[in-house]
Amino acid sequence: MNNTIDLKNLTIKKTQGMIKNREVSCRSLVSAYQENTAKKNKDINAYLEIFDDAFEFAEKQDKKILAGEEPAELSGIAFAIKDNILIKGKIASAGSKILEKYRAVYDATVIKKLYGKGAIFLGRTNMDEFAMGSSTENSAFGPTGNPYDLERVPGGSSGGSAAAVAMQGCVAALGSDTGGSIRQPASFCGVVGLKPTYGEVSRYGLIAMASSLDQIGPIAKTVEDAEIIFNVIKGKDEFDSTSLGHLISKRTLNVQNNQKLRIGLLKYDRRGVDNEVNNIIDESVKILRNLGHAIEEIELPHLEYSLACYYIIMPAEVSSNMARFDGVKYGLSVKGENLLKDYMETRARGFGKEVKKRIALGTYVLSAGYYDEYYGRAQKARALIRKDFKEAFDAKKGNFDIILSPVAPTPAFKIGEKTEDPLQMYLSDIFTVPANLAGVPAISVPAGYSLSGLPIGIQFIAPWFREDLLFEIGKQYEQNSTA
Numbered sequence: 001m002n003n004t005i006d007l008k009n010l011t012i013k014k015t016q017g018m019i020k021n022r023e024v025s026c027r028s029l030v031s032a033y034q035e036n037t038a039k040k041n042k043d044i045n046a047y048l049e050i051f052d053d054a055f056e057f058a059e060k061q062d063k064k065i066l067a068g069e070e071p072a073e074l075s076g077i078a079f080a081i082k083d084n085i086l087i088k089g090k091i092a093s094a095g096s097k098i099l100e101k102y103r104a105v106y107d108a109t110v111i112k113k114l115y116g117k118g119a120i121f122l123g124r125t126n127m128d129e130f131a132m133g134s135s136t137e138n139s140a141f142g143p144t145g146n147p148y149d150l151e152r153v154p155g156g157s158s159g160g161s162a163a164a165v166a167m168q169g170c171v172a173a174l175g176s177d178t179g180g181s182i183r184q185p186a187s188f189c190g191v192v193g194l195k196p197t198y199g200e201v202s203r204y205g206l207i208a209m210a211s212s213l214d215q216i217g218p219i220a221k222t223v224e225d226a227e228i229i230f231n232v233i234k235g236k237d238e239f240d241s242t243s244l245g246h247l248i249s250k251r252t253l254n255v256q257n258n259q260k261l262r263i264g265l266l267k268y269d270r271r272g273v274d275n276e277v278n279n280i281i282d283e284s285v286k287i288l289r290n291l292g293h294a295i296e297e298i299e300l301p302h303l304e305y306s307l308a309c310y311y312i313i314m315p316a317e318v319s320s321n322m323a324r325f326d327g328v329k330y331g332l333s334v335k336g337e338n339l340l341k342d343y344m345e346t347r348a349r350g351f352g353k354e355v356k357k358r359i360a361l362g363t364y365v366l367s368a369g370y371y372d373e374y375y376g377r378a379q380k381a382r383a384l385i386r387k388d389f390k391e392a393f394d395a396k397k398g399n400f401d402i403i404l405s406p407v408a409p410t411p412a413f414k415i416g417e418k419t420e421d422p423l424q425m426y427l428s429d430i431f432t433v434p435a436n437l438a439g440v441p442a443i444s445v446p447a448g449y450s451l452s453g454l455p456i457g458i459q460f461i462a463p464w465f466r467e468d469l470l471f472e473i474g475k476q477y478e479q480n481s482t483a
Helices: 012-020 026-044 054-066 109-116 159-166 183-189 223-233 275-290 303-322 339-350 353-366 371-392 422-429 433-438 467-480
Strands: 047-050 078-082 120-125 172-176 192-195 216-220 262-266 294-298 402-406 442-449 455-461
Touching: 012 026, 012 223, 026 047, 026 054, 026 078, 026 120, 047 159, 054 120, 078 159, 109 223, 120 159, 159 172, 159 183, 159 216, 172 223, 183 192, 183 442, 183 455, 192 223, 192 467, 216 223, 223 442, 223 467, 262 275, 275 294, 275 402, 275 442, 275 455, 275 467, 303 353, 303 371, 303 422, 303 433, 353 371, 371 433, 402 467, 442 467, 455 467
Parallel strands: 078 120, 078 172, 262 294, 262 402
Antiparallel strands: 047 120, 172 216, 192 216, 192 442, 402 455, 442 455
């Protein structure tokens, strides 16, 4: 059995092959990841906790394999799990002091599905508090550093999960994406991040931020790994009324047989985007054209309203979802002079600055006299954005199969650089929020590096329930890119 494990080049497929050929054991894989994490996590702070029962699960897998059982699809695959996805008996703090000691009483559906395929959970990862942020600086437990440059952010809110994959602290991870929280950190950390179609993956067991926008998805080293994980966690769930399964019939389009795609290059103001990101987009267009795909510029007329629309709808839903954290049923409870003081003291002490800001904004836009002016109009704008995507992907009109865009306007920025300028921070989401508003699937794929060595990703967006298109174009790009 090989004692040296090349963690950097270890993918799900490679791991499966090594386990099947008895080159490594599940326990030795867990040991290698834990040793590497012990060296790096003190500086990066990707993990908030390493689970002490990972070896126990690994040994169970090894015993089954030694007894002659075929390894399960994810046997020995070490996962990191974002701190807002419930694992029974484990702390799920959502990066907040208010849930610092809360232990989950049930498994999220995605966790059950991964368990069922032999996955091993190494630990829970850092995140912006209640997923509110684009940098993982809003965590109550300190910021996470980018493995490529510790002075820079890993993106957010799933920054811990992306950093854990990038630092070889796991094979893959789960994150959640409300406005880009999987794709943007994936881009900043040089890994692959998928936001599935809204409703394609159950949200049961995800601590909600904005329920009409949240979606669980994988962060992985390769597009193929993201595809494998997605195929395990997808599907209708009786515990989540918003989970849909495959309700929309797929178009007949076989990319594996080299059928060429029509790709829409999103028209955007290049002056507001870092030149190195623009250069990566230009190079990506060349690569895709060389593969034979047709690329034309596309303008989605209502996309300019997406960020304003998002920052009205999201805080409104945040305000509603955060109401449950009142110190009565679970989490932090601070006693005051009366019940109202209990609520006020608990929330004042338990919530961080960004969470309080979004609760206040959301409560305001939902208040009497302002609901129609703000929230109602934002929902109308959201419908127009969804219509833009529908028309862009309309097969009868011969329109586009895929839309290509940047993931973020810049590579990873420095820790503290944007904390005093909320508008600049929120602009980090400008290319990612439209997919959440419309509910369409989108993937971030590594595309190159800045002159200072920071990863930069590109984003592919597909029609509803066409994750298969994202995987195929992503794999083609991956195989032909130098990233």
